[in-house]
Amino acid sequence: MGVCLCKDKVEDNNFSNEDEDTDRYTYMVRPNGGQNGNGNSCNNNNQRLSDRVDQLVKETLDVIASIVDDEPETPNSMLLLHDITDSIKGWLCLVKSLIRVVPLDHPLGASVIGLLLDDSPLPSKESVIEVAEMIESNTTIPCERNLCVILGCLAEKLLGPCSIAILTETTLAYLLKNISSNEVAKDVKLFSLIAIEKFAQTAENKSLIKKKLASYPEHPLLTLEKYVNETEDYTMRQIGFCAKWSLDNYFLIENRKYSYQTVNVDGINVMLNTKDVSEYLKISEDGLEARCDSYSFESVRSTFSVKSGAWYYECLIITSGVMQIGWAQKESHFLSSDGYGIGDDAYSVSFDGCRKLIWYNAKSTAINLPQWKPGSICGCYIDLDAKEVIFSLDGKESFVFKDCFTDKNVDLGFFPAASYMSFQQCRFNFGAEPFKFPPNRPFNNFNEVAVLKPQDKIILPRHLYLEELRKLSVTDDSCSLCFDSLATIRLKPCGHKGFCSNCTTMLSNCPICRADIAHTEEMIQETTNTNQNASS
Amino acid sequence: MAALPRRIIKETQRLMQEPVPGISAVPDESNARYFHVIVTGPEDSPFEGGLFKLELFLPEDYPMSAPKVRFITKIYHPNIDRLGRICLDILKDKWSPALQIRTVLLSIQALLSAPNPDDPLANDVAELWKVNEAEAIRNAKEWTQRYAMEDN
Numbered sequence: 282m283g284v285c286l287c288k289d290k291v292e293d294n295n296f297s298n299e300d301e302d303t304d305r306y307t308y309m310v311r312p313n314g315g316q317n318g319n320g321n322s323c324n325n326n327n328q329r330l331s332d333r334v335d336q337l338v339k340e341t342l343d344v345i346a347s348i349v350d351d352e353p354e355t356p357n358s359m360l361l362l363h364d365i366t367d368s369i370k371g372w373l374c375l376v377k378s379l380i381r382v383v384p385l386d387h388p389l390g391a392s393v394i395g396l397l398l399d400d401s402p403l404p405s406k407e408s409v410i411e412v413a414e415m416i417e418s419n420t421t422i423p424c425e426r427n428l429c430v431i432l433g434c435l436a437e438k439l440l441g442p443c444s445i446a447i448l449t450e451t452t453l454a455y456l457l458k459n460i461s462s463n464e465v466a467k468d469v470k471l472f473s474l475i476a477i478e479k480f481a482q483t484a485e486n487k488s489l490i491k492k493k494l495a496s497y498p499e500h501p502l503l504t505l506e507k508y509v510n511e512t513e514d515y516t517m518r519q520i521g522f523c524a525k526w527s528l529d530n531y532f533l534i535e536n537r538k539y540s541y542q543t544v545n546v547d548g549i550n551v552m553l554n555t556k557d558v559s560e561y562l563k564i565s566e567d568g569l570e571a572r573c574d575s576y577s578f579e580s581v582r583s584t585f586s587v588k589s590g591a592w593y594y595e596c597l598i599i600t601s602g603v604m605q606i607g608w609a610q611k612e613s614h615f616l617s618s619d620g621y622g623i624g625d626d627a628y629s630v631s632f633d634g635c636r637k638l639i640w641y642n643a644k645s646t647a648i649n650l651p652q653w654k655p656g657s658i659c660g661c662y663i664d665l666d667a668k669e670v671i672f673s674l675d676g677k678e679s680f681v682f683k684d685c686f687t688d689k690n691v692d693l694g695f696f697p698a699a700s701y702m703s704f705q706q707c708r709f710n711f712g713a714e715p716f717k718f719p720p721n722r723p724f725n726n727f728n729e730v731a732v733l734k735p736q737d738k739i740i741l742p743r744h745l746y747l748e749e750l751r752k753l754s755v756t757d758d759s760c761s762l763c764f765d766s767l768a769t770i771r772l773k774p775c776g777h778k779g780f781c782s783n784c785t786t787m788l789s790n791c792p793i794c795r796a797d798i799a800h801t802e803e804m805i806q807e808t809t810n811t812n813q814n815a816s817s
Numbered sequence: 818m819a820a821l822p823r824r825i826i827k828e829t830q831r832l833m834q835e836p837v838p839g840i841s842a843v844p845d846e847s848n849a850r851y852f853h854v855i856v857t858g859p860e861d862s863p864f865e866g867g868l869f870k871l872e873l874f875l876p877e878d879y880p881m882s883a884p885k886v887r888f889i890t891k892i893y894h895p896n897i898d899r900l901g902r903i904c905l906d907i908l909k910d911k912w913s914p915a916l917q918i919r920t921v922l923l924s925i926q927a928l929l930s931a932p933n934p935d936d937p938l939a940n941d942v943a944e945l946w947k948v949n950e951a952e953a954i955r956n957a958k959e960w961t962q963r964y965a966m967e968d969n
Contacts, residue, residue, distance in 0.1 A: 367899055402899040403891050405964060439889065440853060441870055482846075530847060559877070560848045615877060743847040750821050750849065751830070762880055762914045764823035784914070787881050792915035 330371070334378040337362050342383065342393050346636070359400060366401040369408050375401060376412055380427045385468065388601040388635050391430045392703045395576045398434045406443050409435055413447045416455050426468040429459070433476035434576075436483070444483040456480075457493060461501040467516040474505070474523045475574055475704075481531045491532050502528050503537075515599050515655035519706055522572055526563050529742045539742060540566035546738045550585075550731040551697075551711040555740055557582045559615040562701065566740050570599075570708040573701035580615040580622040580701075583711065585731040586694035591664040593724040594697050595716050598634065598657040599706040605640055606659055606707065607631030608670065608685075609698035622700025629698065630685035632672040634659055639672065641685045650674045658717045659707070662724065665691050676718035697727070760784055762792065771802045778804065821849050824880055828918050840922045842873065850875040854886075854922060858965065859930040863957035864892070867965030871901075871925070873918065883912035884921055893953075893960035895934040895943035903928070904938035 340358035365371035379397065383390045412435065415422065422428050432452065436444045459465045459473035481487040494500055506528060508514075508521030529540050544566040546552075552568025561575035573579040596606050605622050609629035615622065624631030624640025631640045634653030638645040653659060653674055660673035668686040672679045699707065710716065712728035741749070760768045760781035770785045771778040775796040780788070785801050829849065832842050839859070845851040854871040858864030870889040876882055886908060888901035896904040907916060907924055937943030946953040 400900075403889065403901055405891060440872075441889075560850055747821075747844075747847075747849050750826060753823060753826050759823075762824065764827050784881075788914070790913070792913045795913065 330365070331374050331378065334362070334365060334371075334374045335382050337365075338375070338378050338382045338397065341397060342387065342389065345393055345396070346387075346389050359397070362397065363401065369405060372401060372404050372408050373411055376431055379431060381423050383424070383427050385424055385426055389603065389702070390427075391472070392576075392602060392705075394427060394430045395434050395703050398431065399438065399576050404435070404439070404443075406446055409439060409443055409447050413449050413452050417449075417451045425466070426472050429456070429469055429472035429476050432456070433472060433479045436476060436479040436486075437575075440483050444480060445485050448480050448486050448489070453480075453490065453493065457501070460505065461497060467514070467520065470505075471516055471520050471523065474520060474527070478523065478527050478531055478574070481527075487531060494532055495534075500534065502532060503534070518599060519572070522563075522565070522570065522706065523574070525565075526572075529566075530744065539745075541740050541742070549713050549728070549738065550733050551713075551727045552584050552733065552738065552740075553581045553709065554584045555746075557584075557696075564740055565708075568738065568740055569710070569713075570706070571699070571701065572599075572706035573703055576703050578620045578622045578700055578702060580609075580698065582609055582611075582613075582696040582698040583709070583727075584733055584737070585711075585727055586611070586696040587663070587665060587725075587727075588692060588694045589665050591662070591666070591722065591724045592727060593660065593662045593716070593720055594712065594727055595710045595718070596659040596661070596699070597708040597710070598653045598659055599655055599708060600704065601635060601652070601654045602705045603633055603635045603702040604699055604705050604707055605631035605633045606699040607640075607661055607672070607697075608663055608695040610693050610695055612693065613698070615700075623698045624700070627687075628693075630670055630682065631698075631700065632659060632661070632679070634674060639679070639682055641682070646682070648672065648679050650677060650679050660716075660718055660720065661697065662720050662722075663695060665695070671720070673718060673720070678720070769804055771804050772796075772798050773800050773802055822879075825849060825875060832918060837919055837923060839926060842918060842922060850879075852918065856922065856926055856929070858961060859926060862930050863954045864894075864929045864961050864965070867892075867961035869929075869965055873921070875918075880914035880916075883908045883916075884918060886921065886925065891960060891964040893942060893957040894929070895932050895937045895939055895946045895953075896928055898938045902938065904936060 337358040341356055341362070344356040344358065362375060366375050375397065379394050383394055412431065415428070432447065435447055439447070456473045456477050459469050460477065465473075477490060481490055494502060502524045505520050505524035508517040509525050511518040511521060525540060528534065528537060546567055549567060549569070553564050553571055555564055555568070558564065558581040559577065559579045561573065561577060562579040562581055563572045563574065564581070565571070571581055598604075605624045607623055607630045609623050613623065613626050613628035621643070622631075623629045624633070625643040627642045629641070632638075632648065633640060633645075634650065634657065636645075637648050637650060637652055639648050650672065651674060658675055660676070662671040662673070663669070668683055668691065670682045670685060672682075697709065697711065711731075712726035758767055760766050761779040762784040763781060766781035766783055768779045768781055770780045770782055772780070772785070772791050775791045775794050777791050777793045780792070782803075788798060790797060826849075829844050839857040841855045842852045845853060852873040854873050856869045856871060858867035858869065868890070869892060871886055872889055874885045876885060886903060888897055888903065891899075892901075898904075903925065905924060905928060907913075907921065932946060934943040934946035942953065945956070
């Protein structure tokens with residue numbers, strides 16, 4: 282499971298139970314311990330509120346880190362925070378608390394900041410401007426990384442005028458200083474870079490940032506991009522990855538070739554599939570490294586699946602947070618915005634080395650391996666004849682897991698696959714390079730068996746990819762729901778038509794009149810459909 | 818960027834070519850399933866003069882399941898809660914794959930013209946709307962002024 286705690290579910294009980302609401306409110310303002318009744322009561326209240334928010338943030342962090350359930354309830358601490366953050370004062374209190382309280386070394390720290398902000402009521406412009414003013418005031422900020430995470434979250438959440446309002450001259454100067462100066466801590470640098478990218482999602486900001494970046498004697502992103510293959514310092518490697526991504530996708534520089542034009546992918550025969558991935562995952566130009574900087578739980582399958590025999594691949598863990606790495610069938614759905622990923626349905630199984638769990642069918646089993654850290658090698662072994670899955674960490678093997686196999690599913694094929702919580706990154710090795718910890722049993726090498734056509738190895742920056750897509754056209758006789766296939770089906774008894782057989786199988790009511798569908802009828806092909814393949 | 822269904826490409830093209838009056842829906846530069854939406858507050862409603870930002874996301878199984886839509890701009894409305902979530906039947910159980918981004922946004926615009934306090938999402942707002950409509954409308958106007966006008 283990812284961290285999205287099914288926002289829809291909150292609706293069912295959030296506004297319905299007034300008693301509970303009142304309870305929560307009194308809980309919130311109740312003096313903690315009731316020790317001091319003197320002094321300035323207003324200050325005391327502020328102090329209490331801020332202590333209370335601190336405590337709730339800590340509780341949320343603990344709860345999220347220990348989720349092992351398939352459908353977790355929204356933690357009570359988050360519901361309480363909802364109420365508090367409804368006011369400007371409460372919302373600012375949360376922001377300050379996040380900066381102060383979230384530990385820098387907690388593997389889920391940055392993810393939880395994003396989660397809590399995304400789940401809070403919408404801030405007003407006044408509130409976000411106050412955040413920007415924290416930078417301007419000369420007070421020392423306790424955990425600058427957290428501030429940078431928050432700036433990025435707000436930029437993403439408040440695309441448009443509010444994003445422009447936070448990116449004051451001071452804010453931008455602050456972020457640019459962070460990415461260009463050598464004096465700045467690396468984690469601050471990383472999250473400043475991510476914040477800059479998110480601010481650039483608003484067009485006005487993008488042109489402003491681009492101009493500022495170009496005014497440096499040496500373009501800061503070109504300097505940082507060089508760390509993309511760093512193998513000692515994994516924070517610098519993340520910075521390199523993000524810088525390169527920004528240069529290919531946001532801040533294009535004249536005369537710099539796109540990464541896909543310069544990369545050599547000759548020996549690579551299996552990649553992460555850019556046509557089989559949820560929307561926000563970032564995939565490197567060689568198709569082997571992926572990173573998530575969004576607040577959804579992003580998933581990807583590889584290009585090659587296996588139906589028999591034993592197979593093995595490895596992942597270099599670059600960040601220590603929640604990723605679910607393993608195997609997925611075609612039937613496994615990527616419900617990224619609901620927090621479901623690899624291992625969260627009956628068609629996939631995965632290893633989560635942050636929480637030390639195996640996930641299958643959205644249920645977890647504790648695994649007998651240590652927690653992973655940057656630089657760890659996660660091994661994934663599958664034997665489709667013996668129906669066994671074994672995970673490993675730096676060569677130490679887990680127990681044999683067999684639950685994920687049913688009588689039927691082996692024939693459908695398993696793809697190497699992974700899901701990522703926000704700010705997580707790892708690199709796959711399907712066998713193009715020697716394995717670090719090959720299992721002590723026979724296995725096939727994906728890269729030696731698979732074949733990938735040269736045109737399928739090209740990983741375009743998104744704007745180019747979308748340009749390509751929009752050139753597609755469709756014909757008039759295509760299905761009115763998918764536009765992919767011919768409309769050949771008539772629904773009975775209502776008689777409505779205009780649907781293909783594939784869409785029809787997913788319907789129980791007529792899309793036009795909502796009548797129940799008793800049966801369907803294949804319409805006789807009219808003789809005019811000579812352009813059947815014109816659109817393919 | 819999972820393979821983008823033709824349905825989405827087709828809808829996007831049409832939204833660009835024949836925009837709906839009072840509504841702008843622009844696909845994100847890097848995510849063709851994510852739309853930046855601006856709805857103009859309808860005339861003769863307490864939201865008149867306001868520009869309301871929304872986000873619209875087409876889930877993987879769209880059009881078999883409904884788009885996910887929420888308000889980014891704060892709004893005082895009995896069917897929209899403080900997280901910007903919208904209580905609208907066609908976004909839930911009354912969704913049909915024959916509906917489109919266009920029809921969804923028109924319905925949301927209509928909801929601004931005709932708030933429905935009997936099917937509330939924001940309980941305190943709905944309550945006031947029922948017992949003292951004049952005050953509720955004043956609040957809605959004030960919020961529109963405060964959060965949805967040009968200079969905000």
